[in-house]
Amino acid sequence: MSDTPASVLLEIHTHALAGMLNVPRHFARWAAVAADEDYPDADLSEELFYRYLVNGDEALRALWSRHLTAWDFGEDAQWTSGIPARSDARRVAAYERLRFGSDLRKALDDAVPVASISGPTVITRDFTPWYTPKRAAARAFYWTSYERKLRAKGWPDTAIASLDEASRAVVERLSDPEQSAARQAKGLVVGYVQSGKTANFTGVTAKAIDAGYRLVIVLGGTLNLLRAQTQRRLDMELIGQENILRGADVSDLDSLVGVDYVGDDEDWDDFVKHGARPSALGAFDIERLTTRDKDYKSLAQGIRALQFEKHEPTRPLHDPANLHHAAARVLVVKKNKSVLTKLVKDLKQIHGLLGELPALIIDDESDQASVNTLDPKKWEQNSTERTAINGLLSQLLRLLPRAQYVGYTATPFANVFIDPGDHEDIFPSDFLISLPRPSGYMGAQDFHDLDLAIPQGERSYTNSQERAHIRDVQESTGDRLQEAMDAFVLSGALKLYRADHGVDAGPFRHHTMLAHQSVRKDDHADLALLINSMWHQAAYSSSVGHQRLAGLWTSDFSPVSEARASDLPAPASYDELRPYVNAARQRIGSGGQPVIVVNGDSDRYFDQLDLDFDRTPHVWKILVGGTKLSRGFTVEGLTVTYYRRTTQQADTLMQMGRWFGFRPGYRDLVRLYIGREEPFGRNRYADLYEAYEAICRDEETFREQLTQYAVVVDGQPQITPMQVPPLVAQHLPWIRPSARNKMFNAELVEIRSPGRPIEPASYPLSSTALKRNTERWRPLLDSLSATPASFSNPPDHSSSLTRTFEALTGTVSHSDLVSVLAQLEWERAGHFDPHLTYLSQLDGTLAKVDDWLLLSPRLANATRAEARVLGSLPLSLVRRSRQDGKVSFGRIASVEHRTAAQRLIDGAPTLTDAHLGENVKIGPATGVALLYPVVEGRSHSDVQAVVRNGSADPSKIVMAFTLIPPASAVSADRRLVRFRARDSRHRNEATIPINSH
Incomplete structure (x- = not known):
């Protein structure tokens, strides 16, 4: 054969x-x-x-x-x-x-290797499963079409499967559109800044309308430009040509009057094609009540556009006999008072039907404009006053009793500020879903060496994200704005070179630089004028300019690309790149204007900018702006950022991180010029880079906690959405319910950490409290041996060196350690209580811990300052800084020390004396405690200032610590977090009056 x-x-x-x-x-x-x-x-x-x-x-x-x-x-x-x-x-x-x-x-x-990527983290309250695989497969017309479109765009199967999983997690927690009882569900989906949240809610929309939702309202930003971008995305990838044309003949110009995209959108041929009107294929049509250029307006054709004909007039619309014969209506509307007022007015004219209509409200950037920000102290008795958009959202939810609300945000802390006790507001009472970090995404981990144990002197372009991508805005010779502009020209030239040598040029369509150092419009004008002047004086077409660019290519771009993108084509010399430099310069300077100022807040302003990345063939410009670049507005092709602005608002800082996103084909070219010592309030300076790192750590820790607590134990969730705000309060101490006369009913009472680090950070500011804390630690310091033990970490994959450090060690009983911990004072009352509750039970009540190995690490000789603490052995003093605008330290234990401690815990059952240093004993019921005498400061001289005659001033020492309990210190029920209801009579209420318990 x-x-x-x-x-x-x-x-x-x-x-x-x-x-x-x-x-x-x-x-x-x-x-x-x-x-x-x-x-x-x-x-x-x-x-x-x-x-x-x-x-x-x-x-x-x-x-x-x-x-x-x-x-x-x-x-x-x-x-x-x-x-x-x-x-x-x-x-x-x-x-x-x-x-x-x-x-x-x-x-x-x-x-086809097995994908090793994470799934979504789902925090949910009980719900009735209805969206079964069988039901999803029975009606999947628009999801199948969307999936096919993503595959045609080059999405890998793992990314599509991940999106399928994450979008299903949302849809299955909405109410069954066919059920007889009306019920609303409210949820929040948390992604990353510029990480593809639109793809998720497009997938959710596809599955929801396939399942029977017949009115979809997408709140798409606060500007026409943002709304139009969302409309176009849905039209292109989901709704499709046939639903847009509605029977119009593309060859008949007269029939195309009023039809958008045809003839003026170069990507029209890439819009989804269903093969015929979906209703002719046994599915159902989608009617758009908004278009690319027109937001929702009072309907010219009358309210009939929002009315639904019933196949079986005697049955309600949500009956399957009617639901799956009806066309779906989709609106993409701006978060604007007049627009939403018209929509609410029209809906009010539909009598009777709204109670039968399954609707879905998707709120993009849900922490912007949607949240009620009026001061609750001004509310009248039993009456909640609302901001305009929040009030109109509440009206929509009242009008549509079968409406489901899903908010999308990249700042996970934002929407928990919503009053969970306000049942007409948008608190995510039913589910909170944290999306996994997508493959190919450049986020915090790609700009910060978050958990890198390699010493600074051994970091390179290969093993350090900071070395590869971060540049200080200042150097010894002055400001580096000119260098940032040179980097922009050079990276543009390298993109053109790659496109000319076989690399897909799609991601290089737009090439942008962002310059941001103030929120003031006058400052923007000054900066734009400065950059314009510098551009015209940069001499990019002269030998002087090329000499400068050649130096930057040799010292920076060439070695970084060799280390990070050796598989991509690279010029052998600057001379080979030079023609592409000229081409890049011409593109950026086209029209004699390399700079666009982006700081308006009106639609007219953005219309005249001509900055629509979807409809403009090529945007190669330097953008100067402020907060208008921070929300929803995706800066396509962003490669170089020059950033100096300071702010105390964490969500504002995160949203300005526009350098996060997908950078296919040019990750190695991305540069962030960021302030390291920027003015910040009176007589203070902020390290913006460290501020970002601290925020990223807070968010990642919170996401990790959600992932741990999302694990179902004995069929029950460990945490529900209304228990999330007290958990967030561990990170953001100022969080309170919006109503001042209420408190959270859920009280966080215990956090269990078997085999995982516990690192409190809210140490006292008062010198007297610091001294008292130091005195409480003093008896345990006597257990430390005068002979340091040596610890080693396995070598990093990029180095052949084994890394070692020394530490003074000692062993203390569990009861002695807990006795000290129970007496400590904290800047935030109750900050350590949930951990202390857990640790106090490790005497055999919950699990048995015998003793703790204390480690007091010694710093390297070049950076070590040693001092006695209340007569102790000389200890290495450690310099740490509190996070700007917060009382907490960013990190206590160094990566190298924590890695070694974790290895001791993970290997305790099998470690022998050969693995351990002298005087180091650890068993399966032994925990590890890293102990640091911390001095607040930014320089070595700050540390030396607290030492006199070999002793440290105890009132200026923070006795900080990191604890890692043994992995065996786990309860029989395997739960990691425990809450209790302050008022068990109202167990299902998120908030209760302050005087009710």
């Missing part, structure tokens, strides 16, 4: 896999059925399948990649027997059901 052609085998496999209905089954049998009539003599052996795979048949690989990835990610179906998604065990289970042999399994694993 001759080999069956690859095209025939592909057809058979396609039909066989489709017949399995998303469940892996005995493949040989299904393939035989698929081949039966048309290809009875086809070779269906594993050997031939294996040969095509290893020889690189791309079509066959792509087919199996889609299905294997879908099974890897699939929700807990009966065939998985509870095996976790995205695991080797899940893949093996699929192979077992397919009945594949070992050779074929290995070939498929090589072709």
Whole structure:
């Protein structure tokens, strides 16, 4: 028998896999059925399948990649027997059901590796499951179309499967659109700044309308430009050409009057094509009540546009007999008082039907404009006053009793400021979903060396994110604005070079630089004038300019790209790059204007800017602006940022991090020039880079906590949405319910940390309190041995050196340590209580901890200042700074020390004396405590100033610590967090009056 052609085998496999209905089954049998009539003599052996795979048949690989990835990610179906998604065990289970042999399994694993990415974190209260795989598959017209579009855009199967999983997590927690009882659900989806949240809510919209939601209202920003961007995205990737045209003939110009995109959008051919009007294909149409250029207006054709014809007039609209025959209406509206007022007015004219209409409200950037910010002290008795947008949102929710509200934000702390006791507000009472960090995204971890144990002197472009991407705005010779502009020109030239040497030029369509140092418009004008002047004096076309750029290429861009992007084409010399420098200069300076000021707040202002990245072929400019660049406005192609502005608002600081995002083909070219010592209030200076790092740590710690506590224990969630605000209060001490006469009903009473670090940071500011705390630690310091022990960490992959440090060590009993911890004072009352509750029970009540290994690390000789603390052995004093605008320190333990301590905890059951230094004893019931005498300051001289005659002033020492309990210190119920209701009579109420308990 001759080999069956690859095209025939592909057809058979396609039909066989489709017949399995998303469940892996005995493949040989299904393939035989698929081949039966048309290809009875086809070779269906594993050997031939294996040969095509290893020889690189791309079509066959792509087919199996889609299905294997879908099974890897699939929700807990009966065939998985509870095996976790995205695991080797899940893949093996699929192979077992397919009945594949070992050779074929290995070939498929090589072709389609198991994705090792995280799923979404879901904090939810109880809900009734309705969106089953069977129901989702039965009606999936628009989701299938959207999935197909993403695949055509080049999305990998793992990214599509991840989006499928995350969007399903949202839809299944909405109310069943077919159910008889009206119910609203409110939720929040937390992504990352510029990380693809729009893709998620497009997927949610697709699945929701497939399932039966017939009115979708998307709140798309506060400007026409932002609203139009969202409208275009939905039109292009979901709604599609046929729904836009509504029967118009593209060859008949008269029929196209009033139809957007056709003829004036160069991407029209890339808009989704369904093949015919969806209603003619057995699905349903989508009617747009807004267009690219027109926001919602009082309907010219009358209120009939919002009315729904019933297939069965005697049944309600939400009955399946009516719901799945009705067209869906989609509106993308601006967060604007007049626009939303018109929509509310029109809805009020629809009598009777609104109570039957399943609706979905998606609020993009939900922490902007939507949140009620009026001072509750001004509210009248039993009456809540609202800001305009918040009030109109509340009216929409009252008018649409079957409306579901889903907010989207990149700042996870923002929406918990909403009063959870205000049932007409948008507090996410039903679910909070934290999206995973997407593949290819450049975020905090790509600009900060958050957990890098490599000493500063050994960091390089290869192993340090900071070295590769961060540049100070100042250097010894002055400001580096000119260098930042040179970097912008040079990176543009490298993009053009790469595009000319085979790299996909799509991501290089736009090339931008952001310069931001003030919120004041006058300052923007001054900075823009300065940059314009510098541009025209930069001599980019002269030998002087090229000499300057050649130096920057040699000292910076060439070595960074060699270390970070060796697989991309690179010029052998600056002379080879020089023609592309001239081309980049011409693009940036086109029209004699390299700079665009972006600081207006009106639609007219943005219309005249001509800064629509969707409709403008190429934007190669330097953007100067303030907060108007911080919300929802995606700066496409951003490669160089010059940033000097300071702010005490964490969410403002995070939203200004526009350098976060996707940078395909040019990650190595991204540069952030950021202030390290910027003016910040009276006689103070802020390190903006460190401020960002501190905020990123807070957010990442919060996300990690949500992930830990989202694990269901004995069928019950460990945490519900209304318990999230007290948890956030651990990070943001000022959080309170919006109503001053209320308090959170959920009280955080215990945080359990078996095998994980506990690092409190809110130490006292008072010198007398600091002294008292130091005195309380004094008895334990006597346990430290005078002979330091040596600890080592395994070498980093980029270095052959094993890293070592010394520490004074000692062992103290568990009861002695807890006795000290119980007496400590904190700047924030109750800050340490949930941890102390846990630690106090490790005497055998919850679990048994025998003792603690104290480590007092010694710094390297060059940076070490030693002093006695109340007569103790000489200890290394450590310099740390509190976060700007906060009482908390950013980090206490160094990465190197914590890594070694964690290794001791993780390896305690198997460590022998050969692994440990002299005087170091650790067993499975021993915890590790890192102890640091901290001096607040920014320089070594600050540390030396607190030492006199070899002793440290105890009133200027913060006795800081990091604890890692043994992994065995876990309760039988495996719960990691515990809350209690202040008023158990109202257990399901998020807030209660202050005097009610």
